[in-house]
Amino acid sequence: MCIPGSSSFSFRLLFSLLLLFITLPRNCKCGKIFFLFTPVYVKNFVSFICISVYDKKCLNKKENPFKMRTFRVWLTIALLYVTHVTGKDNCTCVTDRSLEGKLLKHPSNPSVYQILDGCRHGVPNPPTYNNLYKNWECIQSNILEKLLCKCESLSNGAELIKGSGDTVYLLSNGIKRPIADPETFNGFCFDWNKIKTYSDIVINNLPVGPIIKIK
Secondary structure, three states, X not given: OOOOXXXXXXXXXXXXXXXXXXXXXXOEOOEOOOOOOOOHHHHHHHHHHXXXXXXOOOOOOOOOOXXXXXXXXXXHHHHHHHHHOOOOOOOOOEOOHHHOOOEEEOOOOOOOEEEEOOEEEEOOOHHHHHHHEOOHHHEXXXXXXXXXXXXXXXXXXXXXXXXXXXXXXXXXXXXXXXXXXXXXXXXXXXXXXXXXXXXXXHHHOOOEOOOEOOO
8 A cells, every 4th residue: 555755745645535536435425436446444444434524324234335333444544544644665665686785875865775685774874884885986876776675774883894714794783794705795895905803702702693695
């Protein structure tokens, strides 16, 4: 029911009114279209409005194919409110691992996102960006960026770290995630010169997250 990019109240209001218009019961004076192919909770809501506001006689037991109950009416109102009024940009979103490792931004928005696990993780500020990546030319502008699910942002001051071994980790939000191989490291546009070395005691005491791998 929610549409990507439909965060404005006016858009949701118009979308809701359109739903009401095309889902009115067959025999109500309010209108007669697309009744059979409408979700039950929408039928209930429209019938409630129709009975209460427009025509109390337009739905009788013979014409009404479902029973109206107070519980279902209020549940419907709550569902529509949550769906159309309080929804966010990513109410409907996708994960796309073909974009794994990309740094994306929308042409009209300065926010930069790291695509990781198929969803977008915000890069919180320029110092954090400079901690991790080669340069600002790694960022690609893409209008489809908003369609990707928005996941937890990278933490302020996220780092590339390692111990005495060869494994390099992305440290963010208190969790170290092993970077699988040089191909993945380069695919994320990480900078080899920005890896910080810590003692094995520090590295071993950090919680481990899933391995980061492009393919």
